Amino acid sequence: MGGNILRTRRDFLGMGVGVLGAAGLAACGGTSSSSTSVQPEVPKDLLDAAASLKGTSMGLLSQKLYSTAANDALDSSIKKFAEATGSKIENSLVQADAGDVVAKIDAEVKGGVARDMAFMTDSRFIAQFHALGDLEDVTDVVEALTAKYGEPCAEAKNFCVFDGKWYAIPYHFIGIGSFLRKDWMQEKGIAPKDVYTWEELRDLCLAISDPGKRRYGWGMTVNRSGDGNGMIEALINSYGGAIAANDGRKVTFDSPETVQAVAFLGDIYTNPKYKSMLPPGVASWTDTTNNENWLAGVLGYTRNSFSVYADSKTKKNPVYENTHVFSDCIGPATDKSLLLGQSQGFTVFKGAKNAPLAKLLAQYLITAPALVGVSKEAPGLVMPAWEKVWDADPYFTSGDPAFGMVRTLSQQPLPLKTKNGLEFPQKASAGQQAVVAAYVLTDMMQQVVQGTAPAQAVKAAHDKMVQIFSQQGLPQ
Numbered sequence: 001m002g003g004n005i006l007r008t009r010r011d012f013l014g015m016g017v018g019v020l021g022a023a024g025l026a027a028c029g030g031t032s033s034s035s036t037s038v039q040p041e042v043p044k045d046l047l048d049a050a051a052s053l054k055g056t057s058m059g060l061l062s063q064k065l066y067s068t069a070a071n072d073a074l075d076s077s078i079k080k081f082a083e084a085t086g087s088k089i090e091n092s093l094v095q096a097d098a099g100d101v102v103a104k105i106d107a108e109v110k111g112g113v114a115r116d117m118a119f120m121t122d123s124r125f126i127a128q129f130h131a132l133g134d135l136e137d138v139t140d141v142v143e144a145l146t147a148k149y150g151e152p153c154a155e156a157k158n159f160c161v162f163d164g165k166w167y168a169i170p171y172h173f174i175g176i177g178s179f180l181r182k183d184w185m186q187e188k189g190i191a192p193k194d195v196y197t198w199e200e201l202r203d204l205c206l207a208i209s210d211p212g213k214r215r216y217g218w219g220m221t222v223n224r225s226g227d228g229n230g231m232i233e234a235l236i237n238s239y240g241g242a243i244a245a246n247d248g249r250k251v252t253f254d255s256p257e258t259v260q261a262v263a264f265l266g267d268i269y270t271n272p273k274y275k276s277m278l279p280p281g282v283a284s285w286t287d288t289t290n291n292e293n294w295l296a297g298v299l300g301y302t303r304n305s306f307s308v309y310a311d312s313k314t315k316k317n318p319v320y321e322n323t324h325v326f327s328d329c330i331g332p333a334t335d336k337s338l339l340l341g342q343s344q345g346f347t348v349f350k351g352a353k354n355a356p357l358a359k360l361l362a363q364y365l366i367t368a369p370a371l372v373g374v375s376k377e378a379p380g381l382v383m384p385a386w387e388k389v390w391d392a393d394p395y396f397t398s399g400d401p402a403f404g405m406v407r408t409l410s411q412q413p414l415p416l417k418t419k420n421g422l423e424f425p426q427k428a429s430a431g432q433q434a435v436v437a438a439y440v441l442t443d444m445m446q447q448v449v450q451g452t453a454p455a456q457a458v459k460a461a462h463d464k465m466v467q468i469f470s471q472q473g474l475p476q
Contacts, residue, residue, distance in 0.1 A: 041369060042084040050360050054086035058354040059115035060361070061105070063344060064093045066291075066307035067314065070377035077370040081361055089361065096121060097226055097287055102128050102437070105349075109134045114349045117358035119171045122159035122345040123425070124433055126168045127248075129347060131430035131472060135167040136348040141359050142166040145366065150387030153410040155340045158425040168345030169362045170385035172371060175306035175406035176230070176341050177380075182324035184208040184215060184300050192324040195337070198235060201301065201329050202268060208300045209277035217277035218268060219299030221285035222445035228285075231303050232441040236261040237338050238331025240420040243436075243465060248429030249474050254462035257333065257420065259455050266448035283449065295319060303328070305342075306380030309402065313379055325402045327409070333418040340416070340425055341409045343385050368392035375399075380406055387411065431469035440464050 060078065065071050075091060082089045092115065094101060102125060108114035109132075120126065129135050142160075146152065152170040160168035178201075182192050188207055196204070205217030222228050236242065241258030244251055268274050269283070277300075279293060291308045293299050297319055302308065312320035327337035346362040348355050364370050366386060372393045375382045379400050384390045390407055391397065397407075415423035426432070435441075444461040448454055466476045 042081055042364060043367075046360060046364055047084060050085040050087070050357065053354070053357045053360075056354055056357055057088035057090070058117070058352075058357045058361070060089060060091045060358070061094050061115040061118035062091055063096045063118070063120050065374075065378055066305070066381065067310060067378045069314070070310075070374050070382060073373040073377050074365075076373060077365060078361070081364050081370075085357075085360075087357055090115075094118070094120075096124070101125075102132075105129070106132050106134055109349050109351065112351055114351070116352040116354050117346055117348050117362065119344045119346045120168075121174070121342050122156055122168055122170075123340070123342050123428075124436065126159050126345055126347065127162075127428040127430045128433050128437075128472075130162050130167050130428075134347075134350055136350060136352065136355060137165050137167060138169050138346075138348055138359065139166045141169050141363060145169070145363060145386065149366075149389055151411075152387075153341070153343050153385045154412055154414045155410075155425055156343045156345065156385065158414070159343075159428045160345050162428070168347045169359075169366070171344040171346050171362070171366055172374070173383045173385045173406065173410040174342040174344065175309075175380040175383055175402070175409065176304070176339060177306060177309070177325050177402070177405070178303045178328060179294065179301065179309065180204075180324040180326070181208065181300045181319075181322055183322040185324070192326075194326050196326070196329045198238065198264065198329045198331055202274070205301050206274060206277045211276050214298045215300060216279040216293075216298055217300035218274070218282075219279060219290050219294060219302035221282050221290065222265070222269065222442055222449065223283060223285050224439045224442045225285065225287040225289075227287055227290055227302075227304055228442045228445075229436050229439065232265065232445055233436070234303075234328050234338065235265055235331065236441075237418070237422065237424065238329065238334045239264075240331070240333030240418050240422065242422050242426065243432050244426060244429055244469075246421075246423045246426050248427035248432060249469075251431070251462060251465045251469055251476055253465055254459050259458050261331070262445070262448060262458055263454040265445065266454055269445075269449045306402070306406070307378065310378045310381045313400065314377060325405060327405070333420055333422070335419075336416070338416050338418070338424050339409060340414070341406070343410075368396070372396070379403075383407070383410065385410070429474070430472040431465075431474045434468050434472050435465050438464075438468060440468070 153173045156170040209217040220231050239257045239261035241255050243253050290302045294302045294308050328339040348358050368389050383406050417423050440461050444457045447457045
C-alpha cells in the first residue's frame with residue numbers, strides 16, 4: 001500500500017510444521033511483565049491443521065496499538081506461529097485514524113495486492129469493507145471458535161455479521177471508559193460514584209479545577225479526533241439523538257434531542273463560567289493530546305479507550321493509583337450507560353493468496369497463550385473477545401481491578417435502549433461509519449464553538465450526513 005499509513009514490522013521466518021483452532025489451551029506461564037520474552041506455544045491441533053501449509057507465506061495488516069510494547073508482543077506471538085508452522089508472515093502496521101484508510105485498502109483489494117488478512121475495529125470499519133465487497137465469509141471459523149471458547153463479545157455480533165454470516169473473526173475486546181482523578185475529588189470532599197449524568201460530570205470537573213496548580217477538570221476536545229467523535233456521539237445518544245435510525249439506513253440526526261445535546265456540549269466550550277476547567281490549547285488537540293495531558297497529571301477527567309489507563313499502569317505513572325474508572329455518563333434519555341466497548345476483528349480479504357493460513361493464524365492469536373503477552377503491555381485495552389478465554393489465564397480475571405468492568409462490558413446483554421426507542425448497537429451501517437470517519441460530528445461542534453447556533457449546526461451536519469449515506473449506497 002502506498003502512502004504513509006503503513007509500515008512493515010518484520011518478516012517472520014519459521015521452520016516448523018502445521019495448525020487449526022485451539023481448545024482448552026494452557027495458560028501462559030510466568031508473571032513477567034516483559035511479554036516479548038515469553039514464547040507462547042502453538043497447540044498441536046493447530047500445527048496438525050497447518051502441516052500442508054509449510055513453506056507458504058502470507059501478509060497481515062495490524063491496526064496499530066497505542067503501546068509499542070504491545071505491538072512488539074503481538075510480533076512475538078506471530079513469530080512463534082511462523083516458526084512452528086514453517087511459514088513466513090509479514091506483519092505491517094496501519095494507522096486507523098488516517099482518514100483515507102478504507103479507500104486505500106479497498107484499492108489494494110481491487111488491485112489484487114492486499115494483505116491476506118487484517119484486524120480492524122469492528123464498529124468503525126467492518127461495515128464499510130463489507131459494503132465495498134472486500135471481505136470473505138468467515139462463518140466457518142467463528143462457528144468453530146464458538147464451539148471451543150463459548151460466545152464472542154456481545155457487540156461483535158452486531159458489527160461483524162451481515163445477512164446471518166460473519167465477515168470478521170472477533171480478535172480482542174477494547175475496553176473504553178471514563179477516568180477521573182480521585183485524589184483531586186477527595187481534596188474537595190467529593191466521593192467517587194459509578195454513575196454520573198453529564199451535567200454532574202461537568203459540575204464536578206469545574207469543582208476540581210485549579211489553573212494555578214495546573215489542574216484542568218475537563219480533558220476532552222471537540223477538534224477532529226477519534227476521542228472527540230466518540231464523546232460527541234455518546235453524549236448525543238444519551239440525550240436520545242442518533243446519526244441514524246435503528247436500522248442504520250435512514251439519517252435521523254436533526255432532532256430536538258440532538259440539538260439539546262449539542263447546545264449542552266457547546267456551552268462547556270463557550271460559557272466563561274467553565275473557562276477555568278478547559279486546558280490551554282484544547283480546541284486544537286489531536287487524538288493523543290488528552291492521553292499525554294492525562295499522563296502528565298494536569299487533567300481531572302478524560303474519556304478514552306483503556307490505552308491511557310494501560311500506559312499509566314505499565315509505566316508506573318503515579319496517575320494510575322489516583323484513577324477512578326467508571327462507565328459513560330447517562331443523559332435525559334437513559335437510565336444506564338450506553339457504552340458498548342469495541343473489538344478488533346480479523347478480516348480475510350477477497351482474493352487472499354493464503355486464506356487457509358490466515359484463518360489458522362487468527363484462531364491462534366485469539367487464544368490466551370498468544371493474547372496474554374499483548375494484554376500485559378496494554379491492560380484493559382487488549383482483552384479477550386471470547387468467553388472461555390477470559391478464564392484461561394488468571395491475568396485476565398485478576399490482573400487489575402478494572403478488568404471486571406471491562407468483562408461486564410464485553411458480555412452485557414444487548415441491545416441497550418433509550419426512553420425514546422433507540423437501540424444500541426444499531427444495525428451496522430456503512431453510512432454511519434463513513435460519517436464518523438469524515439469527522440462530521442467534530443466539525444459541527446467546531447462551528448458551534450465559533451458561534452453558530454446549535455440548531456443551525458445540527459441541520460448542516462444532517463444535510464452532510466444525507467450526502468455521505470447516499471455515497472455509501474443508502475439514498476435518503
